[in-house]
Amino acid sequence: MRYDSDYWDDVDRVLKNVPEIEKLNGQSVFLTGATGMIGSAVAELLLRIKKRAVNCDLYFGGRDRERTISRFAAFEEGKDYHYVPYILEHPNVDLTGLDYIIHTAGLANPGVYLSKPVETMLGNLLGLNGLLDAARRMEPKMFLYLSSSEVYGNRAKGENQNPYTEEDYGYLDVLNERACYPSSKRAAETLGVSYSKEYGVPFVSVRPGHIYGPSITTSDNRATAQFTRCAATGQDILMKSAGLQLRSYCYTLDCASAILTVLLNGKSGEAYNISNKDSVVSIRQIAEAFADETGGKVVFESASDEEIRSYNLMSNSSLNAKKIEDLGWKACFGLAEGVKRTLRYYE
Secondary structure, eight states: OOOOHHHHHHHHHHHTTSTTGGGGTTEEEEEESTTSHHHHHHHHHHHHHHHTTOOEEEEEEESOHHHHHHHTTTSOBTTTBEEEEOOTTSOOOOOTTOOEEEEOOSOOOHHHHHHOHHHHHHHHHHHHHHHHHHHTTSOOSEEEEEOOGGGGOBOOTTSOOSOBOTTOOOBOOTTSGGGHHHHHHHHHHHHHHHHHHHHOOOEEEEEEOEEESTTOOTTOOSHHHHHHHHHHTTOOEEESSOOOOEEEEEEHHHHHHHHHHHHHHOOTTOEEEEOOTTOEEEHHHHHHHHHHHHTOOEEEOOOOHHHHHHSOSOSEEOBOOHHHHTTTOOOOOOHHHHHHHHHHHOO
């Protein structure tokens, strides 16, 4: 990430769209997956909130202390935030005294879904269960889980193809190995609601669409991450499909502000879509947006059978964001502006 005053101005811009942010004053927040693509954007907003005189204690969970310190080198560990060792597969964290928990850690790499489907499923479920079990021994104000738009599955041909609301569910082939990801996300949401009903843990989930931005990680092989790397290095954008699938895209900082909005204002037991209504486009259209920004072009190449097997199973994963907008949230960055900023701050 390349930080400058303009980037922090963007952070301030999205923070204006988080209602009742003053609720964090005097509170403590534990964030898992703090160095991930979405988690790091959430961390940046929290760090900025703390710098702007909202007194809160921040705890960032991750498996690598040095990576965490390096990722947030502009801040001081032990003062601006506290590092907490956290391993997704073997969670063992003391949550005593924490007010808010944001769980963004998880395997979110399509290549890994095929090579490690067992680890993908167990990581999503056991990681969440460990935190929820710890949370039920305390009284957190809210536990937020980062789910996925993939929980919706596919509608049948001929069915209404409007953007999914939080009550819409389609077909998911549970015997397809690629379903390890959406199946475990579905089960994880049910697990969270079960803890809420049985043990009183306040629980909400968010279902982001396809998130893009400068905080992509080096291991991320999703389409927009590949588009970002190609555009940033002056290469043409390589596509391995016609790119006709419809997706809801959202810039990382907008996604992060949506997460904080639900954390502070969401209703326990509910789920909320995260989508920018001005960025519902096809994969090909976002590829063209990256190419246009750098003067490149989109080129096509046949995908291998292995690559095809890793693809998102949904032909249409557009999302209706009215429910989260009703909480007072709105996105700041349209597609063209988000792509421009992604390439400006990506390093």
